[in-house]
Amino acid sequence: MNDNSENKHREVSDMKIKEIGEKGIIEIFQTRFQGFSFDMSNVLLGIQTATGIHEDCAVIDLRNDLFLVITTDLIGARTHKPPGMNDYQFGKKAITVNVSDLAAMGARPTCLVMSVGFPEEFDSRIVEEIAEGMADACRSYQVPVVGGDVNSTDDIILAGTAIGLVPADQLLTRHSARTGDLVAVTGTLGDPALYLKILLEKHSISNENRQALAKRLFEPEARIKVGKDLAEAKILTSCADITDGLGWELHKIAVASKIGILVEEEKIPTSDAFKQICKLQRIQQLPLILYVGEDFELLMTIPPEHLEDAKKICSTRGIPLTVIGSVKGEPGEVLIKKIDGNIEPVKKKGYDQFVESKENKKQG
Amino acid sequence: MNDNSENKHREVSDMKIKEIGEKGIIEIFQTRFQGFSFDMSNVLLGIQTATGIHEDCAVIDLRNDLFLVITTDLIGARTHKPPGMNDYQFGKKAITVNVSDLAAMGARPTCLVMSVGFPEEFDSRIVEEIAEGMADACRSYQVPVVGGDVNSTDDIILAGTAIGLVPADQLLTRHSARTGDLVAVTGTLGDPALYLKILLEKHSISNENRQALAKRLFEPEARIKVGKDLAEAKILTSCADITDGLGWELHKIAVASKIGILVEEEKIPTSDAFKQICKLQRIQQLPLILYVGEDFELLMTIPPEHLEDAKKICSTRGIPLTVIGSVKGEPGEVLIKKIDGNIEPVKKKGYDQFVESKENKKQG
Numbered sequence A, B: 001m002n003d004n005s006e007n008k009h010r011e012v013s014d015m016k017i018k019e020i021g022e023k024g025i026i027e028i029f030q031t032r033f034q035g036f037s038f039d040m041s042n043v044l045l046g047i048q049t050a051t052g053i054h055e056d057c058a059v060i061d062l063r064n065d066l067f068l069v070i071t072t073d074l075i076g077a078r079t080h081k082p083p084g085m086n087d088y089q090f091g092k093k094a095i096t097v098n099v100s101d102l103a104a105m106g107a108r109p110t111c112l113v114m115s116v117g118f119p120e121e122f123d124s125r126i127v128e129e130i131a132e133g134m135a136d137a138c139r140s141y142q143v144p145v146v147g148g149d150v151n152s153t154d155d156i157i158l159a160g161t162a163i164g165l166v167p168a169d170q171l172l173t174r175h176s177a178r179t180g181d182l183v184a185v186t187g188t189l190g191d192p193a194l195y196l197k198i199l200l201e202k203h204s205i206s207n208e209n210r211q212a213l214a215k216r217l218f219e220p221e222a223r224i225k226v227g228k229d230l231a232e233a234k235i236l237t238s239c240a241d242i243t244d245g246l247g248w249e250l251h252k253i254a255v256a257s258k259i260g261i262l263v264e265e266e267k268i269p270t271s272d273a274f275k276q277i278c279k280l281q282r283i284q285q286l287p288l289i290l291y292v293g294e295d296f297e298l299l300m301t302i303p304p305e306h307l308e309d310a311k312k313i314c315s316t317r318g319i320p321l322t323v324i325g326s327v328k329g330e331p332g333e334v335l336i337k338k339i340d341g342n343i344e345p346v347k348k349k350g351y352d353q354f355v356e357s358k359e360n361k362k363q364g
Helices: A005-009 A017-032 A087-104 A124-141 A191-201 A207-218 A224-233 A246-257 A272-280 A285-291 A304-316 B005-009 B017-032 B087-104 B124-141 B191-201 B207-218 B224-233 B246-257 B272-280 B285-291 B304-316
Strands: A043-045 A058-061 A066-076 A108-118 A145-152 A157-167 A182-186 A238-241 A261-264 A298-302 A321-327 A334-337 A343-345 B043-045 B058-061 B066-076 B108-118 B145-152 B157-167 B182-186 B238-241 B261-264 B298-302 B321-327 B334-337 B343-345
Touching: A017 B108, A017 B124, A017 B145, A058 B108, A058 B145, A066 A087, A066 B108, A066 B157, A087 A108, A087 A124, A087 A157, A087 A224, A087 A238, A108 A124, A108 B017, A108 B058, A108 B066, A108 B157, A124 A145, A124 B017, A145 B017, A145 B058, A157 B066, A157 B108, A157 B157, A182 A304, A191 A207, A191 A272, A191 A285, A207 A272, A224 A238, A224 A298, A224 A304, A238 A246, A246 A261, A246 A285, A246 A298, A246 A334, A272 A285, A298 A304, A304 A321, B066 B087, B087 B108, B087 B124, B087 B157, B087 B224, B087 B238, B108 B124, B124 B145, B182 B304, B191 B207, B191 B272, B191 B285, B207 B272, B224 B238, B224 B298, B224 B304, B238 B246, B246 B261, B246 B285, B246 B298, B246 B334, B272 B285, B298 B304, B304 B321
Parallel strands: A066 B145, A108 A145, A145 B066, A261 A334, B108 B145, B261 B334
Antiparallel strands: A043 A058, A058 A066, A066 A157, A108 A157, A182 A298, A182 A321, A238 A298, A261 A321, A334 A343, B043 B058, B058 B066, B066 B157, B108 B157, B182 B298, B182 B321, B238 B298, B261 B321, B334 B343
């Protein structure tokens, strides 16, 4: 989403959808879905709750210390299927984007439902490949698709809803980070964004690097197991998945938790392929990491005394955990210490499908 | 869905999506989503269970005698917004189609999530009207939309998921009808189908009739309260909502419950406007009632000894309940006694968005 506050001076109704953007659309729904007079006391986090608006999942209190965690994500071929991604991978992605949101809340996925749409002139083989990709993702996350709906649409549309459960005391959110916490991420960042840039700008790279990067962009994995393990250990103060860029996610935690964050460029983990290609092709690393996303890694805040436990949990799953900064500074402020020593603000921007700009070029 | 079994002789992969139709697509997903090796013992009804495939909702056992009921329905403007329906009504419908499936299972709706897509060149006023329609439907059913996702799509896409809860002993399904039960429906049938025909074929009707019928097609109401009341009374043996035509729903119950059904044409309740217009314009009533749908009424089977209780429950809510036939005959066979006394089979056909035919002309 982009901060398009200058638009606020015009009457929203007179504007095109691309002018109000994702943020404007969300604001319209948020306003309308507030102030219902019926009992909503079981809605712990939702679009209408002060803390819920910062989360990717809604949370319903089922009583007995059990929370229902629900998320929905729609992907369309035109906007979410980068050039080179096949139908099998697109089906897999439809499951991953939904399950990843559960992972970030510490929830154990219970099931998914999928509403799908296909253009009628397309080959039915496409349906088979998408279904196969979805099924393989189900196997990988050990969560079944239990229902769905089938429609005729102009573009391939895969709208999923993932439902999970989490014990009340294990729920992870964006709004409980505290000053003094460490900021850490799983895995490495930037590979999918870099490969997208390479595809769009037709950079030439080695076959080996191409394979490594393509896998990250085309078959991302949700960190569902390690998310659940970390939630069970009750050692994190906040958590999010990095699908819209590290910068965007840092800002969301800073706003939700009313804290400041300082990260250090040199500490941000990247793959060897990423480092090599960026150096060779003179590509700036930081914009890819901060403002593009598609990483599906977990970003979290950890009280320093729990860092070793968190690292152990991640390493048991074979996943590196890297401290990239700490919670400090003015509430809502996100800063980055560059490699040259300068400290700069991280822009509050991410990907908005509706807003076209050079910096906003992404499909995914 | 249409029965296009003649297609089975060709290799599915060589066919266009419109050739395999809705049924073919569902079969592909059903096959792929079966045989997972992980624990799925909590999935009571789902696309992969023998009885679940007949239902519009999946059912998850949460233990403690509580079932989670989940349904998803996607509507697109091109296929589901009939000429004359406004954006507000389209938003309302997106909630109703989902909530209606919960009503048929006797579940109390807990919340909804909505993944929506809009073409970027459209006026943002459309978003406001759709959101307002959704919000009014939420008020009417007393269920909140708690989350969602926003996307850029080629057509307006509203993909909803409704989640409800039902005590284990109150769940209504299609698979427990028994020989000797009565078959009954709430309200009147055929109005939405008739109005659709009038719109498409440009019949002229009185303003009064137009208003009455338009309301039924453009602002249908899910029978959520009476569905819950009937479920709580534990007097029904099966239940379904009539969204794809009475004929289609009768067949689904007959197949799921392995029973036969005989209904009588003269007993099927229709509105005064319906009777009047069909007579004046010489429109055949039965095809509209059996093979089009969009009624959003409940179809149910009731042991004769519980009929009076069921009628009382419905009348408390101001809703007529009419017995239209009984459970008898060969398993899977659905017959109708016409007004002329002849008994004919009810065709196993309903609406398939992917299959073009004269009899299949519907938008909704």
